[in-house]
Amino acid sequence: MKLTLLQRDVGLINRVMPTLTAVTCVLAGVVPAHLPTFITVTPAFSLMAIYYWTLHRPDLLPFAGVFAIGLLADLLEGAPLGVSPLILLLAYALVLSQREHLLMRGFTVIWVGFLVVTAAASALQWGVASLLYGMLIDIRAFLFQGVLTVAVYPVVSYLLSCVQRTLLARA
Amino acid sequence: MRAAAQRLALPFLVVVSVGLIVLGKADILLVERFRTDINDFLAPVFEVIAQPINLVSSGIRKVEDHFSVYEENQRLREENARLLQWQEVAQHLETENEELRQMLHFTPQGVRGYITGRVIANSGGAFLRNVLIDVGDRQGVERGQAALGGEGVAGRVTEVGSRAARVLLLTDLNSRVPVVVEDTRERAVLAGDNTSRPRLQYLPEKSAVQVGDHVVTAGSGGIFPPGLPVGVVSSIDGGVIRVEPEAELSHLEYVRIVDFGLGAAVLPQSVIPAPKAPRGGRRAVDPDLDSQP
Numbered sequence: 001m002k003l004t005l006l007q008r009d010v011g012l013i014n015r016v017m018p019t020l021t022a023v024t025c026v027l028a029g030v031v032p033a034h035l036p037t038f039i040t041v042t043p044a045f046s047l048m049a050i051y052y053w054t055l056h057r058p059d060l061l062p063f064a065g066v067f068a069i070g071l072l073a074d075l076l077e078g079a080p081l082g083v084s085p086l087i088l089l090l091a092y093a094l095v096l097s098q099r100e101h102l103l104m105r106g107f108t109v110i111w112v113g114f115l116v117v118t119a120a121a122s123a124l125q126w127g128v129a130s131l132l133y134g135m136l137i138d139i140r141a142f143l144f145q146g147v148l149t150v151a152v153y154p155v156v157s158y159l160l161s162c163v164q165r166t167l168l169a170r171a
Numbered sequence: 172m173r174a175a176a177q178r179l180a181l182p183f184l185v186v187v188s189v190g191l192i193v194l195g196k197a198d199i200l201l202v203e204r205f206r207t208d209i210n211d212f213l214a215p216v217f218e219v220i221a222q223p224i225n226l227v228s229s230g231i232r233k234v235e236d237h238f239s240v241y242e243e244n245q246r247l248r249e250e251n252a253r254l255l256q257w258q259e260v261a262q263h264l265e266t267e268n269e270e271l272r273q274m275l276h277f278t279p280q281g282v283r284g285y286i287t288g289r290v291i292a293n294s295g296g297a298f299l300r301n302v303l304i305d306v307g308d309r310q311g312v313e314r315g316q317a318a319l320g321g322e323g324v325a326g327r328v329t330e331v332g333s334r335a336a337r338v339l340l341l342t343d344l345n346s347r348v349p350v351v352v353e354d355t356r357e358r359a360v361l362a363g364d365n366t367s368r369p370r371l372q373y374l375p376e377k378s379a380v381q382v383g384d385h386v387v388t389a390g391s392g393g394i395f396p397p398g399l400p401v402g403v404v405s406s407i408d409g410g411v412i413r414v415e416p417e418a419e420l421s422h423l424e425y426v427r428i429v430d431f432g433l434g435a436a437v438l439p440q441s442v443i444p445a446p447k448a449p450r451g452g453r454r455a456v457d458p459d460l461d462s463q464p
Contacts, residue, residue: 027213030292030303031220032424033228042295063180067188075209077294078301078330078337081202082191089185122297128192129298133344138365142297 017167018057019065021160022049026073041141043149046073047121048156050088051114054095055102056164066092083128087121094120107154115150122146207332214305214335217291284430285319286310288336290423298365300343301326302423307334311430317388318426323400323417324348324388325426336428340420341369341401349389350401355379358389361401361414367421368405368413380404386414396429 025045033042046069053061070085077084094117095102102113126142195202236243271277288304306312308331316328318338326346330337339346346363350371359374374380384404390397405415 027216027220029295031217031224032290032293032302033224041297063177063184067184070188071191072209075206076213076292076303077296077299078206078303078339079294079296079299080192081195082188082193086185086188086192089181089188093181125297132192132196133298135344137298137344141365145295145297 013167015060017163018049018053018061019069021163022046022053022061022065022069023072025049025156026069026076029073030076041145041148043152044118044121044145045152045156046070046084046088047091047118047149048114048153049160050092051095051117051153052157052160054092055099055110056161058096058099061092063089063092080129080132083125083132086128087124090124091117091121107157110157111150111153114153118146118149203330206337207330207335210303210330210335210337211307211332214291214303214332217303218305221291284311286312286428286430287425288312288428289425291335293423298344300340300346300363300365300420301329302338302340302426304336304338304426304428305334306428307332307336309333312336312428313430317395317399317429319399319429320418320420320423320426323402324395325416325418325420325423327395328428338426341416341418342367342420348395348401349391350386351389351397352378352380352404353385353387354381355384358391359386361386366413368415369402371404371412371414374412380407380412382407399429 025048029042029045050061050066050069066088067085070083070088071081073079073084073088074081095113098113102110122142122145126137126139130137286306288306288310290302291305292303294301302325304312304318312328312331314328314331318325318328320326324341326338326340326343327348328336329339341348341361341363342365343363344365346361346369348361349358350361351358352371352374355378357375357378357380359371361369362372363369371380371386382404386401386404388395388397388399388401400417402414402416404412406413
């Protein structure tokens, strides 16, 4: 039986949905949100999207997609090119290797897993940035961003699970 | 075959990422071109995304304003009284200045033009402090120009596309601005270090700088016009002198780009035209640009 056009479209939407939500997360990270004055960094939304999709639908998120998302983030943030792709690719590989262990247990373990990934990503980012600038950069901003990212993850995870349920269920 | 490609994709892309980081250190013009093109392409997208967010934040502000009307009114009255005094002083000084200029046959410096841009994106990265604004070379923004946020210098323009530009804030690790401590006339460099209060470096050894001293741009190096307010010395702690910027850098909504005709000083050699073809007469300051939103 031939696929109808709509079914094929749904298939296409499925395939690009994780990448699209990750791009949305990248944009959300740079839009001026007029938050309280003490917040000078925004949570790493792109890391959340990569973590979520790697856990739940890694088949829909290719390595090239992760690379492109990182590249877009660097371009938009005015960051040295390559830093975000490197971090996101390594996070992707790390989560992929531990995927089954994490999924077997409940959300708390997934959240703790995200904490570990965020800590590793922040440490790597700090290391790379310090090397690039040739100095030990004050670590507080990295710590603060890490804490903020882990704190916000349940909300983003919930939103992404809504996307997964409504769009991907139709496939 | 497919599985093998998938297995090789990760190491390949990791190597590409590292390669990009290393290449980026070389400041290749092509990379910058690519960045500005992406910014230009996404500028309208940011405009659209910003609409609902602005609506919500202005709604919240309105509610907050309702609760503080009395205090705000009181504060404004006091400020008004103070400003009226300053107005008188300014008028007096202007007249005096005019007289002195005539006596000295002094030629005034070029007229400053302002180009106002709205912040459409800000980098919330852990080690990046910059904003993207919705004006570019179409509006006359040039690389190296100073950007003012509210009452003081916010940073300088580092990338310019046709309809978007990036402003490197004073707090960024890459930011270095030549300044003068107004009260002692000592020169220094204000260096961003990823904290909210940049450091004053290269002050004379026996410096008389005190907490509360005002810091303004020095104008040396031809990057910024002299005398723009930068900030106030906020702490002196074991040789580390920190300055609280006048501009509220974490919450910039609009910035004014100061066009002072000094932009070419920081252009890379490759884009400075050959002597045979000089930049034909600098663009005149267009008063219409000032009224941009």
